[in-house]
Amino acid sequence: KNQVEQSPQSLIILEGKNCTLQCNYTVSPFSNLRWYKQDTGRGPVSLTIMTFSENTKSNGRYTATLDADTKQSSLHITASQLSDSASYICVVSDGDYKLSFGAGTTVTVRA
Amino acid sequence: DAGVIQSPRHEVTEMGQEVTLRCKPISGHDYLFWYRQTMMRGLELLIYFNNNVPIDDSGMPEDRFSAKMPNASFSTLKIQPSEPRDSAVYFCASSLRFDGEAFFGQGTRLTVV
Numbered sequence: 001k002n003q004v005e006q007s008p009q010s011l012i013i014l015e016g017k018n019c020t021l022q023c024n025y026t027v028s029p030f031s032n033l034r035w036y037k038q039d040t041g042r043g044p045v046s047l048t049i050m051t052f053s054e055n056t057k058s059n060g061r062y063t064a065t066l067d068a069d070t071k072q073s074s075l076h077i078t079a080s081q082l083s084d085s086a087s088y089i090c091v092v093s094d095g096d097y098k099l100s101f102g103a104g105t106t107v108t109v110r111a
Numbered sequence: 112d113a114g115v116i117q118s119p120r121h122e123v124t125e126m127g128q129e130v131t132l133r134c135k136p137i138s139g140h141d142y143l144f145w146y147r148q149t150m151m152r153g154l155e156l157l158i159y160f161n162n163n164v165p166i167d168d169s170g171m172p173e174d175r176f177s178a179k180m181p182n183a184s185f186s187t188l189k190i191q192p193s194e195p196r197d198s199a200v201y202f203c204a205s206s207l208r209f210d211g212e213a214f215f216g217q218g219t220r221l222t223v224v
Contacts, residue, residue, distance in 0.1 A: 032210050043115075043202050043215030044154070089154060093210050097167065103153045 002027040004092050006102035013080055013109055021105045023073040023090035031093040035064050035075050038087045038104070047075070047088075080109045117203050117216035124223055129191040132219045134203030135184055142209055145178055145188050146202040148218075154202075160186065161209070193223045 004025045013019045025033070032051045036044035048057045048064040050073070057064050061078045077084055090102035116135040124130050136143045144159040158168040163180045171178070175194070180186040190197055200220050204213040 034212075041218075043204070043218050044213075045215070046212045049210075049212060091154075097209050099156050101154045101156075 002100040004090055004100045004102040006090050006105050010106040015109055015111050017080055019077050021075040021088050023102055025071050025092045027092040027094050027100050029095040031095050033073050034091045036089045082109050085109045115203055115205055115214050115216035117219050122221045124193055126223055127192045130193045132188040132201050134186045136205030137214055140205035140207055142206045143186050144204040147199045149199045195223045198222050
């Protein structure tokens, strides 16, 4: 069964600090992996989309990495801001038009 | 483009009533997705359309749920009859490709009492 596991479930960091979120998957075959940011009361917004051949992709202070061999991805937030407080969802697509969703990591940034 | 537009933003209804959620995708996007999000189950894909045709409805929980896309600019998700366990936030999203960047609407928060 295709699964996507995210860790930690939640974390609290101080403004200005860095943090890293993890996403491990068992989806096979693999098409791409996406990270979404979801603010409270809003719809998810795409941060990055990575295919098999991509190891790193950045979007401002967000950097996603992908290791397709170990089936692991991470999302690194640099110099966190209060606006980074949100849920971050990892979604993996296989080659057969199926999507597998992680449960998300809730990040709280405190001043 | 104003993005994906969903209505209503909030819906409170009594158990047994029919509920219709509406979505206007981004113009030119060939794919439209309906999602449900709850604290317990997270984000779940219910159904998606390609060029107005339903492709995969395996995520639709029961026959009480139905979705239509009569044209490229409008889709509905209907629940009849509604039950308290249907309470959730329902999102509509659209994209150019199935695997492409999906743009989500603001969601409809449904409460069935």
